[in-house]
Amino acid sequence: MNEVTPKISLKGLRKSFGDKVVLNSVDLDVMPGESMVIIGGSGSGKSVTLKCILGLLTPNGGSIKIDGKEMIGIAHSERKEILTKFGMLFQGAALFDSLPVWENVAFGLLAQRLHNRADAKEIAIEKLRRVGLGPDVGSLSPAELSGGMQKRVGLARAIAANPEIIFFDEPTTGLDPIMSDVINELIVECVKEVGATALTITHDMSSVRKIADKVSMIYHGNMIWTGPKDKIDQSGNDYIDQFINGKAEGPIKMEILKG
């Protein structure tokens, strides 16, 4: 029987900042075409996991494989090549202030020298339309957009080069519930359309229920539960139950209460 290679595979991933251990030993497999959502409280290591996969942070140990290829310790040029498979929507959108919206969306296409400027602009306008923004938005500066519009532009940028893997970092943070739902819908549609594997980190349960195929919970630098979205309410895990129901009482103690 042929075993499918996970698109993303983390084994025993460790990361510390000085004495503070953020990732203790993270194991996670994300299969091709799957939408995995990592949940966890603030400071639990979600963003650090993501940054380690992207190579923005160097792990202290463990293994990160993309399509079965080890990422830790590879040459800069190889990493750059692999990064072309990725798209990412940042928490604050992270749009480049100095460039108009269309250039933000087309940045990856131009950086990879895939298209000339005229073609890249056309693709950018099409991607903007895909996330519900008109062509007139393309010539605006990111500072002229609302938070929701910035997230849409960030999403358009993430899907512009039809990536194989898309990361979503807290995609609905700072948005009102209706706009959050619009963004969640767009994420589901765009990921399906592009046929990408998605990895999302969030603590917004409505996002989880909308976006996820599988859910994994990180706590104190370890993945304490991984399973299908529809099993999350019957996980039998006290940590999961406390988190998804948003209760103060339970095994998870907020750092501020520890004294």
Place this chain on the structure above:
Amino acid sequence: MNFLALIGRVVISFLRAAGKIGLFAVNGVSHIFTPPYYPRELLRQMINIGYYSLPVVGLTTLFTGAALAVNIYEGSSRFNAESTLPTIVVIGIVRELGPTLSGLIVAGRVSASMAAELGTMRVTEQIDALVTLSTDPFKYLIAPRILATVIMMPLMLVIVADTIGVLGGYLLATTKLGFNSGNYIKSTVDFLEAIDVMASLTKAGVFGFFISLMGCYHGFNTRGGAQGVGISTTNAVVSACIMILLSNYVVTEMFFSS
């Protein structure tokens, strides 16, 4: 014992910082010479750094040239050497005040702006976003800034600063101190040597390098939020000014030490 430990810690942290800046400089400069190149970004930086700094640099040196002429005239009249005024003004401006004052002014304007822009890009994850878009931040952000400053400081700003500074002295001397225009220009041209101009342009290039290096280093390594950006901006300007004054002495010794 504690005092010695304190000195040791200070020395080690200084060496660590110097090492980090040195590595950053080598990394930044090496990316200037390797593709991909970003000519649009280079042009944008050249306009920002060169063109938009012209008014403030010109004003500063115009008034400094005039003030220098007044001071030299008053001082030299004590031993009847007023005729040396044009020579001293041109040498003072070209060798020393033109490049140094331009350097300090541009450090305040450009170093601060680079540190604030890159620092904000760091804390808002724009630099991380560049990496995810297959773009090396050193190639896209650092190399064009260093190259643009090293080109624009000597080729635009300091040539203009030297010219306007000498013009300031000339205007003051001919309109207020009774100097003959033709004699003033002749003295200026006769006593200005090629090595003075070479020293001026070399200083400008070196100052430009330190201005961009400090702005980029502190901005790129910003931590925290708005406060972190503020700290980086201050550190960039202070360290750039210190490096300008320090390297000014070194370059002067290189050119004119007997």
